[in-house]
Amino acid sequence: MITVHAYVWARPEHADAYRAGLTALQESTLAHDPGCLAYACWESLTEPGAFVCVEEWTDRAALDAHLAAPHHTAGSAALDAYRARPADVRVFESRPIDL
Amino acid sequence: MITVHAYVWARPEHADAYRAGLTALQESTLAHDPGCLAYACWESLTEPGAFVCVEEWTDRAALDAHLAAPHHTAGSAALDAYRARPADVRVFESRPIDL
Numbered sequence: 001m002i003t004v005h006a007y008v009w010a011r012p013e014h015a016d017a018y019r020a021g022l023t024a025l026q027e028s029t030l031a032h033d034p035g036c037l038a039y040a041c042w043e044s045l046t047e048p049g050a051f052v053c054v055e056e057w058t059d060r061a062a063l064d065a066h067l068a069a070p071h072h073t074a075g076s077a078a079l080d081a082y083r084a085r086p087a088d089v090r091v092f093e094s095r096p097i098d099l
Numbered sequence: 100m101i102t103v104h105a106y107v108w109a110r111p112e113h114a115d116a117y118r119a120g121l122t123a124l125q126e127s128t129l130a131h132d133p134g135c136l137a138y139a140c141w142e143s144l145t146e147p148g149a150f151v152c153v154e155e156w157t158d159r160a161a162l163d164a165h166l167a168a169p170h171h172t173a174g175s176a177a178l179d180a181y182r183a184r185p186a187d188v189r190v191f192e193s194r195p196i197d198l
Contacts, residue, residue, distance in 0.1 A: 003102060003191055005137075005153055023144050038104075042141030042151055045122050052141055054104055054153055056189075060196075089198050090155075092102055094191035097159075 001037065001095070002063050004055035007088040012049045014082035019043065021082070022051055025075040032071055035062025049084055056094075063091070100136065100194070101162050103154035106187040111148045113181035118142065120181070121150055124174040131170055134161025148183055155193075162190070 010018030022041040029039045037056035044050035057063045066072055109117030121140040128138045136155035143149035156162045165171055 003104075003193060005102075005155075019144055026145065040151070041144050042153075043144060045118055045140050045142060045150075046125065051144075052139070052153055054141075054151055056104075091196050091198050092191065092193035093196050094102060094193040097101075097190050097192050099188050099190050 001093075002055075002057040002060055003092045003094040004053070004057070004063065005090040005092075006053040006055065007090070008051050008053070008079070009084040009087075010049040010051065010079075010082045011084045015049050018049075018051070018079060018082045021075060021079045022053070025072065025079075026053070028071040028075060029066060033062070033066045033069060035059065036066065060093075100192075101154075101156040101159055102191045102193040103152070103156070103162065104189040104191075105152040105154065106189070107150050107152070107178070108183040108186075109148045109150065109178075109181050110183045114148050117148075117150070117178060117181045120174065120178045121152070124171065124178075125152070127170040127174060128165060132161070132165045132168060134158065135165065 026041045029036055035058040039055045041051055041053045125138060125140045128135055134157040138154045140150055140152045
């Protein structure tokens with residue numbers, strides 16, 4: 001499977017708009033994208049304007065389809081105006097193991 | 100390497116105390132635990148009282164040492180009083196790949 005830690009940063013004055021955009025992206029992803037095992041966006045406890053999307057996908061094709069999906073390209077573009085700096089998207093080939 | 104998505108839930112009336120406890124755990128982990136490549140705690144955009152710790156470790160031994168470390172056992176115990184339900188800790192053997 002594929003896991004993703006997508007770190008993104010909003011300009012502080014746009015944090016509310018960014019939060020709304022991420023929430024919409026979360027909802028549309030969970031509603032539309034096959035192969036999505038988990039997808040949620042979260043806000044930092046310590047760094048204002050910092051967010052992370054934590055994702056689990058069945059395979060690379062599912063992630064690629066998500067990234068190319070119209071809802072994602074539109075949702076991501078809508079956030080561009082609010083970004084403080086480029087995203088840091090960490091992608092992993094992952095195998096679940098016991099704690 | 101090892102990645103971890105540790106989902107935890109606070110009783111809403113204790114969210115502030117929980118937030119403070121997670122922040123302290125984040126700081127002590129980053130300060131003390133060798134093999135910690137990333138460790139940050141985040142709050143859900145959509146589910147009140149829901150948090151996730153997103154972690155990267157060099158290997159399993161580093162994660163195990165973290166879990167056994169006095170600062171972690173004490174920090175985690177301090178949060179027990181505020182939990183709404185048991186944690187859902189997802190652990191992965193992970194290999195970084197290009198986006």
